[in-house]
Amino acid sequence: MAKRIDVNNLNAFYGKFLAVEGVSLSIEPKSVTALIGPSGCGKSTFIRTINRMHEVIPGARVEGEVLMDGIDLYGTNVDPVAVRRHVGMVFQRPNPFPTMTIAENVLAGIRLNNRRLPKDQAEEIVEGTLRAANLWDEVKDRLERPGSSLSGGQQQRLCIARAIAVKPDVILMDEPCSALDPISTLAIEDLMAELKENYTIVIVTHNMQQAARVSDRTAFFNIAGAGKPGKLVEMNATSVIFSAPAEKATEDYISGRFG
């Protein structure tokens, strides 16, 4: 559990368009790494390259290396499906499966892969995972209700529960709180602080206070202009990025003097 990720000279394309260029960085295990930067700078594209979700989009491809504990996720013999079982993902909009109950949503990653579970074991996983996602007390009486009956914040925690139920090593979160109210956001942030005990977490966020609150290390991405590729400007401990960034662009962005 909780693996280290090293990215070497990664380029991400949509067809011929180079969206992210030359990113090299390291993501420490058992920590929260935040990716910040203006819209369109390639944060989301970059985070999707870590679990090979980028290539799901027609025409999209990746060059470079993503090493998880030294193994290249883009190696010739690596199955993208296997990568995604080790690197889970939570999306911007909560997206529980509408045909499934709350309990079924938690077990989706296991059941969809045609693995049979004994009932007691399934119940154990549902309870344990929902507890880990700080959702158990709110839903324990209505596990057979549809996942879509929950509020937005609860749905997002259900999606986090669904992601950790398959026991990944790394959890990617692509703006997990941007569709949520401040109270739900706080619940997710508390959850992240707990989850980093066991998982490597990478989060994309537009909210700099959030990055400052939850992350141990922060990477700042920027884009030179429309149609140009996004690049990693700098990465450092969060306290350093927010107090004494090395680059002028970073300072301008975090202090709101951007553009």
Next chain:
Amino acid sequence: MAAVVEQGTLTLEPLSRRRATVDRLMQAAVYAAFTLALIPLVWLIVTVISRGVGRFMIDSDGESHFNWDFLTQSMRGVYGGMPAGGILHAATGTLIITLIAAAISVPIGLLTAIYVVEYGRGPLKRAITFFVDVMTGIPSIVAGLFAYALFAVLAGPGTKTAIVGAVALAVLMIPVVVRSSEEMLRIVPNELREASLALGVPKWLTVLKIVVRTAFAGITTGVMLAIARVIGETAPLLIAVGVADSMNWDPLDGRMMTLPVYIVSEYRKGPQPCNNPDVACIADITVQRAWAAALVLILIVMALNLIARLIAKYLSPKTGR
């Protein structure tokens, strides 16, 4: 007219007379259009019911009381103006042929739709979409001739069996199934596909257990509508399956009666001569049978639609509210 409301610098205009008039006019136009659309439908249903119940009110002795003879008898040994004869053979024929047609066209149509929406790219996808559109426009009689000609080559000239008719109906059904399934698969949010893929679920399982499952209610409705569309087809069945007076359970051998063909053939027989006053005889029994069969056909289509709605209601994604 209401006066202009004014308070400080804020001015709120009242609803203008012109907008109010246009609103009324449009409302009237919408209701009028709806009523116009309803007139032929109601008229048709009233006509079919009023003329169709007649046959149910005559028993084989010519006595007038309600009975189920029409549903339990075939036309075997029925001739002239005999107040007997029913649609058992035609109704079973229609169900058998439609079921086989659905069994052929649903897998082909659904898999084609899955290919087009989930996997297809480039010229092949465009070609399939184009040919499905072309198929939608095939006249039913051409589909019947196609199936007839196909089986003339495969099974010998003059082959008229239920399976030939089922193939003809399948040709008509496939494009409808493809089109409706395509639409239903397309409205499944992409987020659900991504959520499933990100859980480490292979694409084929994602398509099967998330995309098709989420769209299942809509796909079922589409299939039922396609069935309702072909169940009343007459011309292709007349060519491909022919006419029969007796029960035939074997779709691979012999002609089989179907409800639409039954209606046509009864109507064509016209009024029957009733010369012997000792024998129960009704001159317009054939026309009565035709109307009664039309009524049953409409009821079958209605039942199919109801089943589709129930399936859709039971299986559609739950909103939880």
